Amino acid sequence: MSSRKIIKSKYFFEEDFVESLAEVPVEKTEAWASGAELKVVGKPTQRKDGYDKVSGSAQYTFDISLPKMAFAKTLRSPHPHARILNIDVSKAKKLPGVLEIITHQNTPKIPWYFGMSFLFDTTLRFEGDEVACVAAESEHIAEQALQLIRVEYEELPFTIEAGQAMSEAAPKIHDTNILRGRPDTYERGDIEKGFAEADVVLEETFTTQTAVHNTTEPHCSVVNWDGDRLTVWDSTQGIFSVRDGIADSLGIPASHVRVIKKYMGGGFGSKLAAGKYTVMAALLAKKIGRPVKIALDRKEMNLAVGNRPDSVQKLKIGAKKDGTLTAMVHESYGASGAYPSGAACSWPFRTIYQCPNLNTIDYSVYINAGPGRPMRAPGHVQGTFGMDSIIDDMAEKIGMDPLEFRLKNYAEIDQVGNAPYTSKRLHECYQQGAAAIGWYQKRRPAGSSPGKIKKGIGMASQIWWGGGGPPAYATLKLNRDGSATVIAGTQDLGTGTYTFIAQVAAEVLEIPLDNINVILGDTGVAPYGPSSGGSTTAPSISPAVRDAAEQMKTKLISGAAAILEVPERELSYRNAVISAITDSEKKLGISDVVRQMRERVLVTTGLRNANPEGYTINSFGAQFAEVEVDIDTGKIRLLKVVAAHDVGRILNPLTSDNQFHGGIIQGIGFALMEERIMDPMTGKTLTTNLHNYKVPTVMDTPTEIEVIIVSDSDPLISNTGVKGIGEPAHIPTAAAIANAVYNAIGVRMKSLPMTPDKILHALFG
Amino acid sequence: MTIELNFTINEKKITLKTEPNRRLLDILRQELNLTGTKEGCAIGECGACTVVMNGKAVNSCLVLAPQINGAEILTVEGLEKDQRLHFLQENFLKHGAVQCGFCTPGMLMSAYALLSKNPNPTEAEVKEAIAGNLCRCTGYKQIIDAILETEGDIK
Numbered sequence: 001m002s003s004r005k006i007i008k009s010k011y012f013f014e015e016d017f018v019e020s021l022a023e024v025p026v027e028k029t030e031a032w033a034s035g036a037e038l039k040v041v042g043k044p045t046q047r048k049d050g051y052d053k054v055s056g057s058a059q060y061t062f063d064i065s066l067p068k069m070a071f072a073k074t075l076r077s078p079h080p081h082a083r084i085l086n087i088d089v090s091k092a093k094k095l096p097g098v099l100e101i102i103t104h105q106n107t108p109k110i111p112w113y114f115g116m117s118f119l120f121d122t123t124l125r126f127e128g129d130e131v132a133c134v135a136a137e138s139e140h141i142a143e144q145a146l147q148l149i150r151v152e153y154e155e156l157p158f159t160i161e162a163g164q165a166m167s168e169a170a171p172k173i174h175d176t177n178i179l180r181g182r183p184d185t186y187e188r189g190d191i192e193k194g195f196a197e198a199d200v201v202l203e204e205t206f207t208t209q210t211a212v213h214n215t216t217e218p219h220c221s222v223v224n225w226d227g228d229r230l231t232v233w234d235s236t237q238g239i240f241s242v243r244d245g246i247a248d249s250l251g252i253p254a255s256h257v258r259v260i261k262k263y264m265g266g267g268f269g270s271k272l273a274a275g276k277y278t279v280m281a282a283l284l285a286k287k288i289g290r291p292v293k294i295a296l297d298r299k300e301m302n303l304a305v306g307n308r309p310d311s312v313q314k315l316k317i318g319a320k321k322d323g324t325l326t327a328m329v330h331e332s333y334g335a336s337g338a339y340p341s342g343a344a345c346s347w348p349f350r351t352i353y354q355c356p357n358l359n360t361i362d363y364s365v366y367i368n369a370g371p372g373r374p375m376r377a378p379g380h381v382q383g384t385f386g387m388d389s390i391i392d393d394m395a396e397k398i399g400m401d402p403l404e405f406r407l408k409n410y411a412e413i414d415q416v417g418n419a420p421y422t423s424k425r426l427h428e429c430y431q432q433g434a435a436a437i438g439w440y441q442k443r444r445p446a447g448s449s450p451g452k453i454k455k456g457i458g459m460a461s462q463i464w465w466g467g468g469g470p471p472a473y474a475t476l477k478l479n480r481d482g483s484a485t486v487i488a489g490t491q492d493l494g495t496g497t498y499t500f501i502a503q504v505a506a507e508v509l510e511i512p513l514d515n516i517n518v519i520l521g522d523t524g525v526a527p528y529g530p531s532s533g534g535s536t537t538a539p540s541i542s543p544a545v546r547d548a549a550e551q552m553k554t555k556l557i558s559g560a561a562a563i564l565e566v567p568e569r570e571l572s573y574r575n576a577v578i579s580a581i582t583d584s585e586k587k588l589g590i591s592d593v594v595r596q597m598r599e600r601v602l603v604t605t606g607l608r609n610a611n612p613e614g615y616t617i618n619s620f621g622a623q624f625a626e627v628e629v630d631i632d633t634g635k636i637r638l639l640k641v642v643a644a645h646d647v648g649r650i651l652n653p654l655t656s657d658n659q660f661h662g663g664i665i666q667g668i669g670f671a672l673m674e675e676r677i678m679d680p681m682t683g684k685t686l687t688t689n690l691h692n693y694k695v696p697t698v699m700d701t702p703t704e705i706e707v708i709i710v711s712d713s714d715p716l717i718s719n720t721g722v723k724g725i726g727e728p729a730h731i732p733t734a735a736a737i738a739n740a741v742y743n744a745i746g747v748r749m750k751s752l753p754m755t756p757d758k759i760l761h762a763l764f765g
Numbered sequence: 766m767t768i769e770l771n772f773t774i775n776e777k778k779i780t781l782k783t784e785p786n787r788r789l790l791d792i793l794r795q796e797l798n799l800t801g802t803k804e805g806c807a808i809g810e811c812g813a814c815t816v817v818m819n820g821k822a823v824n825s826c827l828v829l830a831p832q833i834n835g836a837e838i839l840t841v842e843g844l845e846k847d848q849r850l851h852f853l854q855e856n857f858l859k860h861g862a863v864q865c866g867f868c869t870p871g872m873l874m875s876a877y878a879l880l881s882k883n884p885n886p887t888e889a890e891v892k893e894a895i896a897g898n899l900c901r902c903t904g905y906k907q908i909i910d911a912i913l914e915t916e917g918d919i920k
Contacts, residue, residue, distance in 0.1 A: 216803075
């Protein structure tokens with residue numbers, strides 16, 4: 001058994017750094033070298049979960065059905081801000097088929113939203129806040145019952161716009177409408193001096209909209225009690241986070257809660273924690289003594305389970321005539337919704353371009369709307385739009401090519417942490433991306449495209465964390481026929497986790513992929529794995545899998561040494577056969593070793609190594625967009641998107657391509673159409689279905705998407721050298737499109753989404 | 766009140782009694798346990814519940830029980846024959862046209878309806894056929910490629 005130690009581990013996860021004690025191996029397995037000849041890892045590999053998903057046999061949480069299962073629906077506040085004066089459920093309870101109704105009157109006060117509220121609060125702070133939950137024989141009956149619950153509300157004044165909510169006169173949602181009562185700030189250098197050195201100073205305000213995850217599978221859970229033990233099937237990105245959240249809420253030991261998630265239809269950050277719906281279902285199931293399924297409908301999903309906060313970004317930057325940035329200031333505010341959620345968006349602004357004098361201030365503001373949740377690179381998508389727009393403006397103002405301007409201000413080290421990067425190959429992203437889009441051949445001066453359909457090319461940069469870290473475990477079980485099972489406490493969002501885990505194990509043990517089974521998403525059987533967010537799953541789990549497989553290999557060699565009576569150092573492992581180097585007659589297949597050890601199963605548990613000290617881990621990239629803008633209709637059409645990224649080693653190009661295409665298309669949605677719209681008069685959300693909330697269809701996608709991976713590995717991070725992909729793929733798309741639109745029409749679009757009305761308004765006033 | 770319905774699902778004749786306000790989607794998922802057909806929005810916007818009914822791709826959330834009397838319905842579970850995936854399904858895997866997989870059954874059925882009528886579709890025709898199927902995580906390129914490769918007589 002390899003030796004282990006406990007360290008303080010710290011890495012970035014979604015909105016902030018997470019710190020925890022973590023068990024790590026004392027010695028890190030050496031990383032596969034850059035350019036190493038690997039047989040399975042890095043090769044396009046069909047998904048392990050492929051058959052289930054194309055045959056229709058894949059069971060999602062939404063498909064789970066148990067004997068005697070009841071169905072729950074939630075009554076939600078129709079008002080943006082109100083107090084409950086009285087609830088009368090007597091009529092609803094009499095409806096045939098209604099089994100139980102819970103409200104604040106008959107449930108314990110379970111703290112929610114970091115202790116700022118309760119599962120059922122008597123003050124409702126957004127349209128969609130939970131009021132009551134009904135269990136019935138069918139979903140239909142539960143819905144009918146909701147209409148029979150009589151609630152007397154005292155309506156309160158509301159505020160739904162962050163700028164207004166910050167004013168003294170605004171209705172207060174909590175003690176103060178500003179998260180933590182103060183902004184997030186960062187500064188370095190001397191900002192006054194920086195602007196004094198500048199030849200050109202630009203100042204501009206950019207805004208981005210609230211976006212909603214709108215996963216294809218609804219948020220849903222099925223819960224079942226066996227006595228005092230609870231099993232929860234949940235559509236979740238974090239089985240352990242849900243387990244702990246439920247155990248805490250119900251006041252039962254974590255060991256009494258088992259959370260299972262096999263397949264899920266998307267998360268994008270909206271399914272990272274235990275939902276109120278799951279706890280409500282558990283309370284109802286306990287009361288009625290039957291399993292309960294609860295599934296949100298599209299309206300509930302658009303009101304109550306997260307969004308990407310909007311932003312107003314006031315930016316000011318200064319540069320010398322030669323293109324050197326001398327000072328940068330970012331001041332922003334954005335709406336957290338009614339409960340804590342970070343709306344800050346200045347992270348990329350602080351780090352990606354070299355600038356010695358820099359200040360940022362970010363206000364996260366409470367409003368009477370559904371609370372935000374991390375959404376695919378929180379802060380970075382909106383921040384990159386503002387930042388890369390004003391950078392483009394500055395390049396033009398001083399007469400430099402925007403790409404040359406970015407190279408001129410290339411940051412060699414992490415300016416915030418004052419540390420070198422484990423790897424940074426952004427300049428290769430710029431060069432290869434530019435070549436693929438035809439930057440130097442096709443790009444014309446802004447607004448010079450002739451005719452009514454104007455063409456343009458633009459680009460933007462990407463920075464994100466996504467290096468992952470410990471603690472993360474994987475258990476490997478080798479059966480006596482030489483087949484293996486890997487069990488890990490992570491979950492596959494559809495991103496290919498099942499597949500890469502099998503690839504890594506197959507690479508090390510040299511056994512066929514088909515002989516490896518992967519079990520994920522079950523707190524009842526798996527060792528701990530972190531939630532799948534922050535583009536950390538592959539970087540955290542793949543090294544643990546490799547560690548488990550390497551330990552198994554060592555164990556097998558040791559077993560063979562004992563059987564063959566040959567010292568371990570004189571044995572070689574090749575194609576799952578262990579043979580004596582000096583005597584090729586002396587050999588054993590790995591299944592022979594297991595059989596002769598008289599064990600039916602051999603087990604090892606691998607760990608994620610500690611991240612290297614003194615380094616910052618980031619992923620990088622550049623995306624380029626080519627667009628057509630019809631100045632008669634204001635409609636933008638995407639011709640081509642090139643995504644060139646430095647994301648360490650690619651484990652499976654087939655599934656990595658999925659991630660990039662999906663991320664880019666979500667970026668197109670954010671750039672052109674997706675927007676939560678609220679009515680200022682009523683405080684209600686108007687975009688609560690997929691007709692009003694526009695998600696890109698195939699008709700909105702570019703003719704061509706080209707993905708270029710400039711990196712082969714980042715061996716300093718881990719034994720697999722992997723950085724995450726999910727968020728990097730999405731971060732710069734909207735900014736690149738905005739810069740392409742500027743290049744096409746010669747008018748700067750300062751507000752997302754760039755809908756036709758905004759384009760026409762910008763062009764013709 | 767219940768009504769009796771006679772229809773064919775995946776080449777199997779079915780007779781069942783149900784309530785007239787049930788949707789085809791409910792009959793598939795709850796009464797016949799065919800959960801391959803997904804529900805994403807319930808109002809015909811996302812296409813996750815697409816099945817082929819009398820040769821046409823339909824949103825099964827918008828079809829009421831009485832409308833299926835006498836109909837021939839094909840769901841994703843009916844594509845695989847003799848424990849072999851249909852080559853449309855195999856092409857989805859080959860091209861990596863699947864990610865979370867929640868939209869996949871609907872995509873497959875829209876594609877199947879197109880290819881049954883038009884064995885050699887153009888890319889524009891493929892796009893039109895899946896324009897009502899929302900994918901939120903994979904993108905569409907791989908799906909188009911998979912469908913385009915599945916030309917010829919698909920039955």
